[in-house]
Amino acid sequence: MKFLNGKNVQTIVIVAVVAGLLFLALSGYLTPVFNLTLNPLVSFESWLSVRYLSARDFLTAPRDVTQLREQNAILESQVTQLQTQLIQMEERLGEAQICFALLDFGRTNPQYEYVTATVIGREISPFLQYIIIDKGSDDGLQYGMPVVTQEGLVGRVDAVIAAASRVKLITDSTSVVNVLLQTAEIEAQLNGSLTGDLSLDMIPLDETVEPGDVVLTSGLGGNYPPNIFVGQVLSVQMRDNALFQTASVQPIVDFNSINAVLVITNFEAVDITPLIPE
């Protein structure tokens, strides 16, 4: 009976209670009790943890922001560099495409000698349709030389200095080009205008001209070589009591976006002005 003294009984009771609690816990009977007591604890823990992390982030943020800003600046500068490279590559690609196209034109018209020139400006007055190119008398350019692109006729050299030339476009209001309508084989005069539109004049009344007819240079007058593509007939106008038909022409060359041109250097323009009776 000495074994059942007070101290041992207390130990046995504690062990029995712990064992009972363990048994109840393992068997799942204490889950509702755990939930009831632990849920608020977990909630409080999460609340505290979130606040702590926020506070820590706030306190350590300046260093990270500085680093991020530095990294951002580096990345931004890299992006800018890459964008610059991309633009340069696109420009070179565009130039290469223009050069290939001009080369194609040169190959299909091997009878002419060409000088390639870049358009560097336009006439200061809006009433005139002229462009300025970066080749001049140093490159063999002379007054009157025809200017073309891979698409067709552009105009002719109007003034030359050592390193640049001024080219009068066929859309200028004072420009007159003798042309040939390919389908109908009719000769006519192509006139420019103030607005840059092209029109055909001097078409005989008894000739049939259809929209879509191809307009080529005829070579008459000696200003331009023959058979250079100019454009297509858009519409035909026939007025009562008029001596000739007129027609609107859609130019093949987009004169607003010419970047490079070919100057035909072995064509000598013939000045027939003295032969024209006054």
Add this chain to the structure above:
Amino acid sequence: MALIAHLVCALSLVVAYVLQTTIVAQTPLVNGTADLILLFFAAWSLQERVYNSWLWAVIGGVLISLFSAMPFYMPLIGYLGVVGIAKLLQRRVWQAPILAMFIATLLATLLQQFLYVVALQVAGAPIAWGQALDAVIFPSVLLNLIFALPMFALVNDLVGRMYPLEVEA
């Protein structure tokens, strides 16, 4: 100081001409374009402290006439007209220089375009007045009026830096 004024005016004219032929002339409204050189001359001539506008109108006008396809030195006459109008307005509307700039731009553009049309007609270009007004003159006037204010502010600032006002002690 006069030498600096000449230098600044020459450089500004070169910049205006380059911008005009490369950018402004390639961005038309209908068929009209702004004229930066005209605007520069108008703004420059309206400055009270500038005395070389007639000289540079002659020099700039002659050079631009040589480069331009416009006949009979019309750019020279046009720019002299611009300076004349601006100087006239400077004396009369001196308390409101921005208003003077707008009036000078309007009158100078109309005068210049009128001279251009007449010169081209005399030279044989088939230009109709109605078409010229609709397609070129009115759009050019509008563009010049839009660019007048920034040009005036720019030139005013430039002249302010060249001739700083004396502050009384």
